[in-house]
Amino acid sequence: MTRLYLYGIFPTPGPQNLQLEGLDKQPVQTQIVDDFTFLYSEAQQDRYLASRRNLLGHEKVLEQAMEVGYRTLLPLQFGLVIDDWATVTQQLTAPYSQGLEKLFAKLDGQREVGVKVFWEADRELQMLLAENESLREKRDSMEGRTLGMDEVVAIGQAIERAMTDRKQAIIHTFQETLNPLAGERVENDTLTEAMIYNAAYLIPWEAEPNFSTQVETLDSHFDGRLKIRYNNFTAPFNFAQLDRLE
Template structure:
């Protein structure tokens, strides 16, 4: 367990779900808690809603792989039984009563609205990357100016070709930005009609073209999968697609609790 500060035992919140699938006769939640052994996952109920929680010996957890995976695995198990509303990582209440009063009761209408919003839908994630060799080969083949500068620089020292190298770098950067916009837009335009909601996130690496999440209805899942496979086939190795899901709707719902709000 990797923590930054300790406290008297509080209550760590993973997500919100419908109460019915977690009634007294239901199977327990088996995913390991963020607090580690000795802190099982359980539910706090208010009317027909539950918060999925575990007792927590820490006031705050480091955002490391072990902790974030523990948080996510609980949510993913809950998703197998009910639509789910992820709660922001590191949300810790002082008590079960505080969860009932300040979260489930206070936000009752909002939480029901969000549960209806995600009902029958799941998040599908798509990250797209360029094949580096193909990218630079395509850039050179498409631009006579870039080819000319490349040939001018070839075999000469950096001192002799300082300004040409700067110019070449600027041209390549501008071309990459343009191509990223074109490729990303083309992919999103194909997939957006099959999604209920789409979110394009920030690019994480130089070779990343697209970092997107799609909220897709269950009855559209196969069609969406087929379209992603079709996109992959048509690229013939020019783009590398990394497709994951179904996932909880992390990009479309993130319940944030401010305990000091009146």
């Protein structure tokens, strides 16, 4: 029995002759189910491991479809394999057709971009102490003498609060600059200790050059202190979720 791997959904009629290669080097095809057009290829595995290669392959199919002009696309989660199209009707299109239509309406003419911000905590701490005379003097006054536990805890908490405030000030600057440019945003969990901000923005397609310019302005504003990763083209995973519809 042939099994099918699903990538995403277009509004009908969707693309007609996409020349794309999917997972396991299988040709990507389309199938209309209940007035929705599904992007799929024949699955060569019963279950796909979430390896870097497979994840990138899944995303590549979606991005290539968008690059050739089919921009309104609902990406499906990685690893979705089905036995037949009746399963799609029963579990997705029949119960959630109105929600899918709302998502298409929201994403029409919009694109997702992402910003991740990293800092060097040790460097920021040194800058903090250089700028904060009171905190620096308090720390210096403790050098060369035996400290009680209360003193150790107090100075540690004071430095931690100041570093948290410093981090929040950076985040606020990004929010104040970028949030007004987006119709929606999603702030995701930070993935490493060095990452202090991780956000996705939904913006009009034609607004991306201005958004990119603002990211560059932020980079200049912080004068090399931060590492900013800006993804200006991705399938709208953060904004194509049924459970986030109001």
